[in-house]
Amino acid sequence: MTPFAARCVLVGTAVMLVLAGVFAPLEGASRAVVFAAAGCCAVLDVLLHRSGAGGPREPESLAGDYSAAAVEPRCPSGPGRLLLGHGADGVPWETDAAGHVVVVGTGALAAAVFQAIAEQLRATADPWDDLRAAGRLGTVAGDAAALPTGAALPDGTALPDGTAVLARLDRSGRPSGTVVLVPGLGTMPRSWDTAVEVTRYGCTVRRPPDRRGVTLTPVLPVLPVLPELQELVG
Structure with a gap:
């Protein structure tokens, strides 16, 4: 009834x-x-x-917000740009690929954010650019995650655990874009353009003039599709 x-x-x-x-x-x-x-x-x-x-209802605004979130861009808006993530209002945060990005944090999430940004930098490299990678990505379990594709730095260049770098060098050997992972604010490089801080409470992004960071939903690596799923879809 x-x-x-x-x-x-x-x-x-x-x-x-x-x-x-x-x-x-x-x-x-x-x-x-x-x-x-x-x-x-x-x-x-x-x-x-x-x-x-008082029964459950589906607000119209909720459906509108969901559809808006579903079309958020997951790639940079143009060549030479790096997508760092999206703000609370859904606006994408980007930076110049030729700049210096620092990811501050430890654990699996910080390593994933570093990998996602570093892969974008690798994708922007020209055929004549030289990619150099070094360091080891520490995870919560203590395992070392793989670095993005790139040649290793010269012998004798050692980085502490939880620190990694991917540098894009131009024909003259000068850095034309770097992504660095450091475990804390005290180990940040002297020169940087954008910092993404990853903590247990969330992620923020800021630039050198900013005294406070802006809350950010960071970009994460795109996982490959398993062969079993490809067979099901195909």
């Missing part, structure tokens, strides 16, 4: 009981019982109405 049908039954029963209590030749005690039953039906009708009004 639908809530509307149940309310119709309750209202009809209450009306009939009231009429019976008024016009039927009943004694005092019986008449009081009939009126009490009519009142109970009225109370049940009110409770049923309130429970239906």
Whole structure:
């Protein structure tokens, strides 16, 4: 039975009981019982109405926000740009690929953010550019994650655990874009253009003039599709 049908039954029963209590030749005690039953039906009708009004609904604004989030760009807006993530308002945060990006943090999330940005830098390299990678990405489990594709730095160049770098060198050997991962603010390089800080409370992005960072949903690596899933889709 639908809530509307149940309310119709309750209202009809209450009306009939009231009429019976008024016009039927009943004694005092019986008449009081009939009126009490009519009142109970009225109370049940009110409770049923309130429970239906407070039921789950899907706000129109929620559907609009979901559709807007589904079309957020996952790639830079143009060549020579690096996508760092999206702000709370959904606006993408980007920086110049020729600049110096620092990812500050430890653990799997910081390593993933570094890899995602470093892969974008690798994709912007020209055929004559030289990519150099060094360091080891520490994870929560203590394992060393793989660095983005690139030649290793010269022998004798060692970096502490949890520190990694991918540098793009031009024909003259000068850096034309770097992405660095450091475990803390005290180990940041002297020169940097954009910093993405990854903590257990979330991620923020800031530039040297900024005193405070802006909350950011960071970009993450795109995982390859498993062969089993490709067979199912294909």
